[in-house]
Amino acid sequence: MIDKAVKALKDGDIVLIFDFDDREGETDFAVRADAVTPEIIARMRNDAGGLICTAIEGRIAEKLGLPFAGDALSGTNLVEKIGDIPYDSANHxxxxxxxxxxxxxxxxxxxxxxxxxxxxxxxxxxxxNGGSPTFAEEFRTPGHMATLRANERLLDQRRGQTELSIALANIAGITPCITICEMLDDKSGRALTKEDAKKYAEEHNLIFIEGSEIVEYWNRTKNN
Known part of the structure; x- marks a missing residue:
């Protein structure tokens, strides 16, 4: 399935990524950000329903001057503490x-x-490629696209949807900038179940891949 997911991501198609049963237990739409269209954003709103975000490789986010939100807001009393996130107590x-x-x-x-x-x-x-000095001139905050900064060690340190999508982009050899959106369930008020996400993928001819498959491939090939 990893080969099919890589091809779909390269081709600009939506890939459905499920993280882990013992983590968020969520499936995200994932598409390369340079292939996003208004139709894809509308589909994310209507069929997925979660927060539309764009994940960026950590070292590049650093170059662009994109901090972790927790660091940017460190002067307030609201910033999360280690252990606050119930599904990943070791990371922020x-x-x-x-x-x-x-x-x-x-x-x-x-x-x-x-x-x-x-x-x-x-x-x-x-x-x-060493450029992009005009980033701050072209973007403003606050805005309506949530950006996510991947852990610089990727799946060796953190195994969230941010790292899974950026790891898959790296495996595919494409720009490590992926727009993602969680799939939610209107009936239960929870995340869409893995089974229903798989069913959606089958009905819409999309690739569904589990985080464990990405991690397994990553671990097997990262030192090659």
Whole structure:
């Protein structure tokens, strides 16, 4: 399944990534940010229903000046502490800043969020090659696209949807900037079950992959 997921991600298709039964137990839509379209954003809103975020490789987020939200808000009394997150007590949240591209209007429309995602991917690609000095000139915060900063050790340290999607991007050899959205269940008020996420994937001819498959491949090939 890893080969099919890699191909789908390369092709700009939506891939469904389930993390782990003993973690969030959630499935996310994942698509390369440079392939995001207004139709994909609308599908994320309507079919997934969670928070639309864009994950960025950690070292590149650092180059772009995107801090962890907890670090940026360290002067307040609201910042999470180690142990606050029930499904991952050893790590902090991957949230960074909420951004809009400066050419957006409100930033929330499907067109606006598409522009923000596409431009984020453009700058991540530039930064990966040593460039992107204009990042702060092109983006503003607060905004409507949540950015996520992957742990720099990726799956060797943290195994959240942020790291799974960026690890899959690295395996695919594409720009490590992936737009993701959790799949929620209208009836239960909870995350969509793994079984229902698999059913959705089958009905819509999409690839469903479990985090364990990505981790297994990562561990087997990371030193090659």
């Amino acid at each position: 949240s991957s949230f960074s800043l909420f951004l809009n591209h400066r050419d957006t209007f409100t930033g929330i429309t499907d067109n606006d969020r598409t522009l923000t995602a596409n431009k984020l991917a453009e700058h991540v690609k530039k930064a990966a």
